[in-house]
Amino acid sequence: MTRAEHREGLQLQSTITKGGQLEISLATVETPSPGEGDVVIRVEAAPINPSDLGLLFGPADMQAAISGGSADRPVVTAPVPAGLMKMVTARLDQPMPVGNEGAGIVVEAGASDAAQALIGKTVAVIGGAMYSQYRVAPAGMCLPLPDGTTPAEGASCFVNPLTALGMVETMKLEGHTALVHTAAASNLGQMLNKICLADDIALVNIVRREEQEEILRSIGAKIVCNSSATDFKDRLTDALAETGATLAFDATGGGTLGGQILSCMEAALTRTTTEYSGYGSTTHKQLYVYGRLDRSPTQLNGDFGMAWGIGGWLLPHFLQKIGLEGAGRLRARVAAEIKTTFASHYTAEISLAEALELKTVAAYGKQATGEKFLINPSKTG
């Protein structure tokens, strides 16, 4: 490939204007010349993860989104409610490139040995701006994929696999022995089930719909509780008593579900208690909120004693906590099992222009039901 061919490329950008409008569009941007230690990657696969949606949509009201522009340069616009504009002061009128992770082919490299060694290789990268035809990145940030792995197979090497492994590591680090997971039929939730089955860890899956129960049972999940069922709390308490799970990861964040989980944990712990304690069980119950699929306020009834904690859980903070060595160990497992445990399945592989079709955009928020899209910025049409 000659330099001329990738001198510039398309990039998906999200802008929130001072006027209170979200605009998602495609721009032609110049590909910077790689520095000595850099490579230029032709991106061929980048997933749309739930963690991309914060930057992609901001706090815009996507129910009111409309499409415009042309067929090859579509533009999606949506209003940002006035009360939420203060959340995005720091990004106003700045076109933000999007896409946390992806994979592609190294088409150019700086002079260093490390960069030169990657020429022609298929590599995965996490670092933002992956919904771009070309992405310049330091060679050290690239994870070379095993021979025979396609960019599509390696596109989701980081966010979901490391999050799922991070949940299991957190469980061990904090002295718990079983897990609860909400929105459990998601791509991430399916991976977590595969890990827990392989590692013999009890996992209580919580879903909202029957078809999600079926997705999970079809991949071997043993315990699935449906939060829409009338006997949900009893079933969940049974599952918690059976597994002894005192740690939950919640993707929903808002509403009453997180508090219900803590309350059912407490009920499971005190089922066999005969002595009265006004402070409840002394066993610590922990809920980590790692997503916010439900944007309504979180409500806690407080009927779970005094030994409890709730906190935000974010992959980069967790990786920092376990250090380079710990993160390296997790990455090695992902690379080794990328076609099995950590295989991702996509609803469709789409071009950058197709990524801005209104019906597709509307589906990005439905990942709890298993919908997941893969953008191939090199795909035309």
Add this chain to the structure above:
Amino acid sequence: MTRAEHREGLQLQSTITKGGQLEISLATVETPSPGEGDVVIRVEAAPINPSDLGLLFGPADMQAAISGGSADRPVVTAPVPAGLMKMVTARLDQPMPVGNEGAGIVVEAGASDAAQALIGKTVAVIGGAMYSQYRVAPAGMCLPLPDGTTPAEGASCFVNPLTALGMVETMKLEGHTALVHTAAASNLGQMLNKICLADDIALVNIVRREEQEEILRSIGAKIVCNSSATDFKDRLTDALAETGATLAFDATGGGTLGGQILSCMEAALTRTTTEYSGYGSTTHKQLYVYGRLDRSPTQLNGDFGMAWGIGGWLLPHFLQKIGLEGAGRLRARVAAEIKTTFASHYTAEISLAEALELKTVAAYGKQATGEKFLINPSKTG
């Protein structure tokens, strides 16, 4: 004092009947003979702390309390809402003695040297059942008070002093450098102010009313925010930016206050940020709920990024965490400063019978406004 004189004594007891009724009454109970290492304490002072109310009232509706019985054997009754009966299954129809801490005179002792050495001494004890005329306790549980200290002065040696010191210790252990405290005009809150002034720790006090602001300013509090003021959030954010406080202790538990504190901490941390981050500040913000003055559900808007935690904080759990040596260090400071930093002030010193007068009972819940009662079980009439 002869054995005959303290063969039996009055004891305050709280019972919740299977029929859904709370009954608080006085019973004559036999004083057990002390074992070899035990002493018999004639209790002369035991405070009513907020932490006593859970056992005293249970989940009864105290707005609907009525009084009965006779002048020297009053009975307070109140209905327990049907939906809350499951919280108290383990205590149904059992008369529970109440009173976490108190002080009195040792009037009898077992044969051991340690027990005999306490005869005639004024001692403080934590361990429950202190709203009793006589309390048998192991000698090792007794804290002998410095000469010249009355039981009234030593009655509140443990719960509030150790909780206030525990907050400061928690701050240091978890790497914070300043504190926020709600319901800050309480007896506990006043102690915390004295400690923070002495130790040069910045403390942001949150109160609900102007007269509470005045109480705190009169003892030297530097920063007081009134949550009823229209500019509360701005003032709190200013105070958090000024002090750098990222740890709060909340006595209210329910409602929106806890979430507001986290949200203002985040606003203070990101005030000077110029780069946009969808995940908010990376500085961890922590809220500990140590009381539940507000029994409505806790509501969190979630506008405080991903680096946050909320948890229950309970003195016994904390003391266990810091171990015997740590607890000993805190107790030594309390004993040394019992007439200054840790001096408690009481609304009134009352007898066991007076403790069950309806207007007094109604005031037990108002400790955030500084009301605090001291029961003297040895007082007659």
